[in-house]
Amino acid sequence: MDRTRVTARRRDLGPDLVLEVLEETTSTNAVAAQRARAGAAEGLVVVAEHQSAGRGRLDRSWEMPARSGLIVSVLLRPVLATREWPWLPLLTGYAVGRTLREAGFPAAGVKWPNDALIGDRKVAGILVEVVDTPTGLAAVVGIGLNVDLTPEELPVPTATSLALEAGERGVPDRADLLADLLATLLDTYRDWQRDSADGADGADGAQRLRAAYRDACVTLGRDVRVELPSGEALLGRATDIDETGRLLVEGPDGEVAVGAGDVVHVRPA
Template sequence: MTSGSTPPPTRGPLDGDRLAGASDLTPDLSFELLAEAPSTNEVAAERARAGAHEGLVVVADHQSSGRGRLDRTWETPPGTAVTFSLVLRPTVPPASWPWLPLLVGHNVAKAITALGHDANVKWPNDVLLDGERKVAGILVERVETPTGPAAIVGVGINVAMSADELPVPTATSLAVAGPGAPDRTSVLLAVVAAVREGYDVWQAGGEQGTARLAASYRSNCATLGRDVRVELPGGGELLGRATDIDDDGRLVVATADGTERVGAGDVIHVRATSA
């Protein structure tokens, strides 16, 4: 395990040649590598409005002013994170769009698990290691373009941060989880491929595809079965047990006053109050 003030050694730049080679091998993906950007989501949204194709991945070697849900900031030291935004143009019915953030979180967790970590998802799409500490965050935004709506899928993964560089006690990185800090380019390629594959399967599957996604998501959701406090806009909250994810991707909470369902856009935080 990496701890203390000694930073992990793997902090070199992303490998542009490997990204270009990946674009050649997978024509449904292309990579635009930026040395630095305030927010890859903002750049990707500009590209989408200008006609960028589905599958464009805007990658920042260093993201200086990343954004999370509810405009929370997300910053990391240079060379320590994977930050990218993927342009998608879903053709699923509008009612299925709320599943997209959950799909992304689920497939990021699957990719990180394949890299040798115990990863799962806190509803709706925070990626946790060992069911407790956040290693990746996701922000999915809808933008209107001349050819129809696009989804900008922003992903940030803590890769090489040391323990004293983590922003909050509930965060972690792949380096802290150990052993060692993996190559950032390898992490990027693995995660992008997993998200694109999961998205393509979901798109092609229709209603059955969403049902399969829902079942798979539930099986890897760290929130289910736990007592939670759901913080709502305006200062309200729900206390109860997270019992299910419904067919619309909403969290089902059994409270003392009955069953409540909340969507990702309706909450400030969901915090576990017990194991």
């Protein structure tokens, strides 16, 4: 990872960005959380060439070979009320998908709530964790993006990497890709909060984000199976995203608002 290529974009990323590049660590989210508890300000970015104990949702283990992807965590301190924070993983997924489309992957989209896909295959995962710090709650946004993984290195058969999808155009440089991703993520984040920072309640920013996310979300309009935290499965058609970021599923007993769960896109027979 060429740090100078990222810091050269500081004007795009904002003066408060602090970049920390680690050769290896257990988890970039854990490092960012530790820095947050020690008083780090919003804008800290922790990048690792390799992490040995990465985690996904539901404490699933997650690992990729060294220098084969982007492993990054961003420390945020939103000014919006915590009831709005469930939008953070959706916001991040939207930013990843938009970055990939602008990098030449037009089939990139977002799967509710926190995966980025190219076609039907997962190329990135997102984990947002809330951290209690001496100056208030903070959010650590973790992103793992498969860049140069070979078919043998993919964690599951339903995954992919940019190298496998790029074809003749080639794979973007990881440092340039990171700078583009951070610029898009922070721009989307600031727009989400802009009305609140100006003294309003943030509703307009949330509606802009909701509209943009709905356009990018490939889950909508699909038949899905949702594995709920209770252990039950909900079968139905994903119809919309509500004002709080929940997925609306039209099931056999009517419409259900899903706030958490693993979603499987059901392929037509």
